[in-house]
Each structure stands twice: as structure tokens, then as C-alpha cells.
Amino acid sequence: xxxVTQSSRYLVKRTGEKxxxxxxxxxxxxxxxxxxxxxxxGLRLIYFSYDVKMKEKGDIPEGYSVSREKKxxxxxxxxxxxxxxxxxxxxxxxxxxxxxxxxxFGSGTRLTVV
Amino acid sequence: xxxxxxxxxEISVVExxxxxxxxxxxxxxxxxYLFWYKQPPSGELVFLIRRNSFDEQNEISGRYSWxxxxxxxxxxxTITASQVVDSAVYFCALSVNTGGFKTIFGAGTRLFVKA
Numbered sequence: 500x501x502x503v504t505q506s507s508r509y510l511v512k513r514t515g516e517k518x519x520x521x522x523x524x525x526x527x528x529x530x531x532x533x534x535x536x537x538x539x540x541g542l543r544l545i546y547f548s549y550d551v552k553m554k555e556k557g558d559i560p561e562g563y564s565v566s567r568e569k570k571x572x573x574x575x576x577x578x579x580x581x582x583x584x585x586x587x588x589x590x591x592x593x594x595x596x597x598x599x600x601x602x603x604f605g606s607g608t609r610l611t612v613v
Numbered sequence: 614x615x616x617x618x619x620x621x622x623e624i625s626v627v628e629x630x631x632x633x634x635x636x637x638x639x640x641x642x643x644x645x646y647l648f649w650y651k652q653p654p655s656g657e658l659v660f661l662i663r664r665n666s667f668d669e670q671n672e673i674s675g676r677y678s679w680x681x682x683x684x685x686x687x688x689x690x691t692i693t694a695s696q697v698v699d700s701a702v703y704f705c706a707l708s709v710n711t712g713g714f715k716t717i718f719g720a721g722t723r724l725f726v727k728a
Binding site for chain 1: 617619622648650655656657658659660663704706714715716717718719720721
């Protein structure tokens with residue numbers, strides 16, 4: 500069963516902390532994505548990557564960075580967590596962006612910054 | 614700019630009722646892809662369907678059906694004879710290639726199906 504695995508389901512961090520959200524996929528997909536989900540706003544793209552060591556800014560990259568050292572792993576980094584980054588974070592992957600089967604999503608990490 | 618609008622924030626129906634979830638999109642691209650995803654309480658979005666902009670043929674899959682109309686920029690989703698297990702948040706999404714493919718999601722429609 501193919502999967503996208505996010506390392507934590509729930510996280511509570513303090514303001515100013517550096518936070519790492521990890522995502523691993525086992526489908527050999529080239530494309531990986533980080534979204535945040537907020538009520539009434541749907542999913543908003545933070546960063547995406549088409550290949551190892553490549554990254555592209557999405558619609559709301561401010562306050563975030565990413566790392567993709569290996570094809571299967573795409574990490575989202577909050578350099579200095581703030582309360583407005585409290586959200587559900589969703590990782591996704593696809594073989595190609597217009598994939599017939601869409602994206603495969605992880606179960607999400609609910610991050611609370613206090 | 615691209616945009617996806619799901620005007621219905623929440624819908625509540627009784628089991629066995631039919632329900633239609635609306636989706637209106639905006640794009641100037643002639644080539645694009647439309648998707649529907651389901652997010653059950655477990656949180657993981659599940660892909661339901663993809664349509665490309667050149668294929669306006671409607672599709673039926675069991676109790677699910679999709680109506681794609683380019684003339685009104687709509688891609689509506691109908692569940693026939695709804696069941697409690699259909700309770701979830703449903704997202705409509707649009708993918709376009711603007712310096713790399715990006716997928717834009719609507720705000721989602723939360724569907725409650727009561728027994």
C-alpha cells in the first residue's frame with residue numbers, strides 16, 4: 500500500500516522554536532508538496548519540489564523553508580515558529596503534477612505554537 | 614490568476630438524500646486539470662477524480678457523479694443516495710502549468726449525512 504508518511508500527528512511548540520516537519524513517501528514520486536490547511540481557507544501551497552535538491556516557493560512561503568536531500572523525503576522547516584503558524588500541515592506527492600491519480604496525501608501534522 | 618470557489622461551507626442532509634457540491638473555477642489557461650478530493654475525519658485527503666480541460670464528458674462512479682461544464686466554469690459533484698460514511702470535507706482543486714504545475718484548492722465543503 501503506497502504511502503505518504505508524516506512523522507508527527509500532533510506537535511506543540513513554543514514561539515521562537517525551530518520546527519521540523521518530516522514527510523516521507525515510498526512511491527518513488529518526483530514531486531512533493533507542503534500545504535497548510537486552515538478553516539475557511541482550504542489548502543494553501545507553501546513550497547513544492549520537482550526533484551532532489553530543487554525547491555520552488557508556493558503561495559505562502561514566508562516564515563518557512565524546505566529541504567529535499569533525498570527523493571523520498573521532503574522536510575518543512577519553521578525557522579522561528581510563531582502563533583500564526585498554528586495550523587494543519589499536509590504533505591503530498593505525485594509522479595507528475597497532472598497525474599491521472601492526483602496527489603497522494605499524508606495524514607497531516609496538527610501544529611500548535613504557544 | 615487562478616481561483617477555486619466552493620460557495621457551500623457546510624451541507625447537512627439525511628441519509629439517502631441526493632446532494633450536489635458546487636465548484637466554480639477561474640483560469641485563463643486553456644489546458645488545466647480539475648480534481649475532487651475527500652477528507653474524512655481521519656484527516657488524509659483521498660483523490661476521487663481528475664478531469665482535463667479538453668474532456669467535458671460527465672462521469673459516474675457508483676453513487677458519485679461529476680458534471681463538468683466549461684461554459685459556466687463549473688465542476689460539480691453529486692452524491693446519490695448519501696450514506697453516513699460520506700460525511701467528510703470535500704475539496705475541489707485546479708491544476709495549471711504556470712512556471713511549473715501548481716494545484717489550487719477551494720475552501721472545502723463540509724458534508725454531514727445524518728442517519
